[in-house]
Structures are given as structure tokens and as C-alpha cells.
Amino acid sequence: MKTTITPLVTYRNERPYPFCPGCGHATILDRLNEALQSLSLDPEKVVLVSDIGCSGLSDQYFSTSAFHGLHGRSVTYASGIKMARLDLTVIVIMGDGGTGIGGTHLLSAARRNIGVTVLVLNNFNFGMTGGQHSTTTPRGAITSTTRAGNLERPMDICATVAANGASYVVRATSFDEDLTERIADGIRSGGFSLLDIWELCTAYYVPSNKLSRRSLDELVEELDFARGVLASRELPEYSLAYRDAHKDHRNAPLLSATSIPVSFQNAVERRFELVVAGSAGGKIRSASRLVAKAAVASGLWVTQRDDYPITVMTGHSIAELVLDRSPIEYHAVSRPDALILLSDDGLKKSGAYLAAMTKEQWVFAEASLPPLQTAARVLLFDFGAMGIRCTRASQALAMLYAVARKLQLVSPQALQAQAGGAHSDTNTRALTAGEKIAEFWEAEIESV
Numbered sequence: 001m002k003t004t005i006t007p008l009v010t011y012r013n014e015r016p017y018p019f020c021p022g023c024g025h026a027t028i029l030d031r032l033n034e035a036l037q038s039l040s041l042d043p044e045k046v047v048l049v050s051d052i053g054c055s056g057l058s059d060q061y062f063s064t065s066a067f068h069g070l071h072g073r074s075v076t077y078a079s080g081i082k083m084a085r086l087d088l089t090v091i092v093i094m095g096d097g098g099t100g101i102g103g104t105h106l107l108s109a110a111r112r113n114i115g116v117t118v119l120v121l122n123n124f125n126f127g128m129t130g131g132q133h134s135t136t137t138p139r140g141a142i143t144s145t146t147r148a149g150n151l152e153r154p155m156d157i158c159a160t161v162a163a164n165g166a167s168y169v170v171r172a173t174s175f176d177e178d179l180t181e182r183i184a185d186g187i188r189s190g191g192f193s194l195l196d197i198w199e200l201c202t203a204y205y206v207p208s209n210k211l212s213r214r215s216l217d218e219l220v221e222e223l224d225f226a227r228g229v230l231a232s233r234e235l236p237e238y239s240l241a242y243r244d245a246h247k248d249h250r251n252a253p254l255l256s257a258t259s260i261p262v263s264f265q266n267a268v269e270r271r272f273e274l275v276v277a278g279s280a281g282g283k284i285r286s287a288s289r290l291v292a293k294a295a296v297a298s299g300l301w302v303t304q305r306d307d308y309p310i311t312v313m314t315g316h317s318i319a320e321l322v323l324d325r326s327p328i329e330y331h332a333v334s335r336p337d338a339l340i341l342l343s344d345d346g347l348k349k350s351g352a353y354l355a356a357m358t359k360e361q362w363v364f365a366e367a368s369l370p371p372l373q374t375a376a377r378v379l380l381f382d383f384g385a386m387g388i389r390c391t392r393a394s395q396a397l398a399m400l401y402a403v404a405r406k407l408q409l410v411s412p413q414a415l416q417a418q419a420g421g422a423h424s425d426t427n428t429r430a431l432t433a434g435e436k437i438a439e440f441w442e443a444e445i446e447s448v
């Protein structure tokens with residue numbers, strides 16, 4: 001009877017490895033190939049993510065999908081790929097150098113238990129750049145950067161990721177007979193799995209430290225590092241947990257937008273940039289937001305960009321508003337059409353605006369501020385002299401109302417419609433004060 005033999009899928013391509021004779025990288029990649037064969041995964045759905053170094057050359061010798069990136073960052077690329085494509089088997093191949101350089105990424109991936117498998121090709125030095133010491137170089141080892149012997153304690157990669165939540169962790173050597181199986185188990189585990197595979201860099205580390213297959217085993221014992229399967233446990237996998245946490249929001253954003261119906265007219269003919277500069281605690285941002293909402297309710301497109309120090313109730317507070325009839329693609333303001341200066345804190349941050357402004361633009365400045373260096377038209381205001389009682393918290397909105405009216409940006413009705421809600425009393429008082437300022441300015445012009 002004729003037997004049909006199904007050819008084994010091979011994940012290796014025809015290209016010979018480029019590594020030095022006896023380099024452990026070749027053996028580990030052969031074991032990876034066998035592990036993939038034993039799992040019969042679709043090669044296109046396997047992504048090898050490689051780091052930099054001799055180990056980083058690895059993906060070229062496989063006919064799987066691949067991603068090659070910066071040194072130490074392969075775990076982040078792998079995490080991104082897994083987050084986007086749950087159906088892919090994502091395997092990182094990195095050296096001990098890359099592990100040290102991207103150490104925090106490794107911790108984050110372990111804490112998340114994201115479903116990628118990391119193979120650390122650990123030859124205790126930077127092979128590709130000539131044998132410099134790395135985070136895993138044993139104490140006393142001679143490398144090109146530790147000529148008198150390494151003084152640092154080597155990092156225990158396995159203990160670190162195991163303590164931080166990895167689901168499957170193994171320490172092995174490239175000579176281990178069960179390495180193929182352990183790699184396959186790591187891939188099968190579905191969570192964050194890492195194999196720290198000790199091996200020989202025959203070009204650099206081996207000659208300087210007389211390391212051999214046998215002394216590799218002794219080294220594990222000497223350092224008192226655990227060997228074999230160090231963790232194998234079921235923990236929630238991050239990309240699945242993320243999808244589950246967001247399942248109710250798949251078609252709706254977490255933050256829903258509130259629509260503002262258009263109920264008022266506007267007379268704005270072109271992009272108009274309005275800046276309010278004052279002190280933190282002066283309700284600059286909330287007053288500007290009220291104006292922005294009124295502008296939206298008047299059919300305009302609006303952006304608001306705030307600037308303030310990270311500390312609260314101290315320093316400047318600036319709001320840049322842009323109003324336009326059409327969508328706003330650039331929301332920064334460098335030369336405002338109108339600048340309201342409420343305090344010294346605001347003035348200190350407004351030098352660039354003032355210097356850029358021309359006589360086409362307006363500055364509305366509190367009267368006690370120092371003289372302004374600007375070519376813009378300046379209108380000084382003094383609440384006391386105008387006979388207007390206005391608390392510090394109401395001044396920004398009062399001035400915005402008066403300026404909006406004077407420059408015909410948004411109608412008083414549109415502003416009043418937004419004044420309700422939690423601060424309706426304060427807002428209403430501010431708008432009344434603003435109305436008085438506008439009347440004062442009109443009376444002044446009439447009396448000229």
C-alpha cells in the first residue's frame with residue numbers, strides 16, 4: 001500500500017545563517033523552527049519581531065511575517081502588533097543587549113501579560129559591536145569594556161519578569177534537549193512568555209572567558225539562578241482583557257460629545273483669533289469656554305487652546321480662541337485679532353503677541369498694567385473708574401462679553417443662553433458687568 005507523506009511546513013527559508021561558527025544563535029533558531037513546525041502555524045500568521053545585534057539578523061532566515069526595529073524596542077513593537085491583531089502569533093527575538101536597553105518595555109509587557117513570546121538569545125555580551133558587557137554579563141567576566149573583570153551583578157531576567165506577572169518563564173541553554181518543546185509551550189501559553197536562553201558567542205565572550213557547553217551549565221549553578229520552567233500559570237491576557245473592557249464602547253466612544261444646536265446668527269466673516277491672558281484662578285478657561293459654546297451655538301467653528309502652569313491657583317492662565325465660518329485646521333495663535341490683558345501674570349506671557357500685533361488689532365488692557373510695547377490699538381479699562389463692581393472671578397467673562405459685543409463676534413443673546421448651569425449666578429453677574437462695560441465704551445465714543 002502506498003503511504004502519502006505530508007511534507008512538513010518549514011518556516012526556515014533557503015538562506016544560510018550568517019553567524020560565526022559555533023554561535024548559539026543558529027542552534028536556537030533551529031529549535032524555533034522545530035517548535036513552529038510542531039505547532040503547525042500558518043507562516044503568514046507568525047510574526048518574528050527582531051531587535052538589533054547579531055540576534056537581530058534572525059528574521060531574514062524565516063519565511064514568516066517579520067518586523068525589524070530599533071535596539072531594545074522589539075517588545076513594544078510586538079505588543080502593538082498583538083493589540084491590533086489577536087490572530088497573529090508574535091515572537092520576539094532579542095539579545096541580552098536589547099533586553100537591557102529596553103528593560104522597562106520588558107517589565108511593562110510582563111505586567112500586562114500581553115500574549116507575545118520573547119526569546120532572549122543571551123550570550124552575555126554585545127556580540128555585534130565587538131563584545132562589550134551587557135546587563136547579563138556575569139560578575140568577574142572579561143569583556144572589551146570590563147578588562148579587569150565585570151563588577152556588576154548580572155540581571156536575572158527570568159526572576160524579574162516572573163515577579164512582574166509573566167505567565168510562562170523558562171531559563172534554558174541552547175544545548176537543552178527539550179528546548180523545542182519549551183519554546184512551543186511558551187507560544188501555546190497565550191500570555192506573556194519569556195525564555196532566557198544562555199548560549200555561546202564564540203567570537204568574543206567564549207575566548208575571553210573560556211566558556212564552553214559544560215561551563216555554561218556550571219555558570220547557572222554558580223550564579224544561583226533558577227533553571228527550567230520558573231513560572232507557568234494562567235493569568236488574564238492583556239489584549240483580550242482590553243477588548244473585553246471596551247466591548248460596550250465598540251461603536252460608541254468612551255467620552256460622548258454633547259451637541260450644541262445652532263440657534264443664533266453670527267456676523268463673523270473670517271477667521272478671528274481672540275486671546276484672554278490673566279492669572280490662574282481668574283476663570284479664564286471657563287469664561288472662554290462659555291464664549292466658545294456661544295460661538296458654536298451661533299453656527300461657527302471654534303477651537304480653544306489653554307496654557308497654564310501645572311501648579312494650581314498660581315501663575316498665568318491664557319486661553320486662545322479661534323472662531324471661523326469654516327473648519328479650523330490650525331488652532332495656534334501667534335498674532336491675535338484681539339487680546340484681553342487682565343493681570344500682570346497674563347502680561348508676562350503676552351510679549352510675543354504684543355510684539356507681533358499691528359494697528360489692525362485690538363488690545364484691551366487693565367489700566368494699572370505697565371505701558372505696553374505694541375503697535376496694536378490699545379483700550380485701557382478700569383472697573384472702579386467705570387463704576388462697575390466685578391469680582392476677580394467675573395472679570396474675564398465680563399471683558400469677553402464686552403469685547404464680543406464691541407467687535408460683533410457673538411451676540412449677547414447667544415452668550416446669555418450659555419450662562420445657565422452650575423455657576424449661573426456668577427455668570428449672570430459677569431454678563432451684567434460686561435453689558436455695563438460695553439455701554440460705557442459706546443457712551444465714550446459718542447461723547448468724543
Ligand SMILES: Cc1ncc(C[n+]2csc(CCOP(=O)(O)OP(=O)(O)O)c2C)c(N)n1
Pocket residue numbers: 052053054055056070071072094095096097098099101121123125126127128129134
Ligand atoms: C539604542 C542603541 N544603542 C546601541 C546600538 C549599537 N548596537 C548595535 S548592535 C549592539 C549590540 C547587540 O548586542 P545584543 O543585543 O546582545 O545582540 P548580539 O549581537 O549579542 O546578538 C549595539 C550596542 C544601537 N544599535 N542602538
Ligand code: SF4
Pocket residue numbers: 018019020022023024025054055123127128200201202203204
Ligand atoms: S559575534 Fe558572537 S553573537 Fe555575533 S555571530 Fe559571532 S558568535 Fe554569534
Ligand SMILES: [Mg+2]
Pocket residue numbers: 053095096097121122123124125126127134
Ligand atoms: Mg548578546
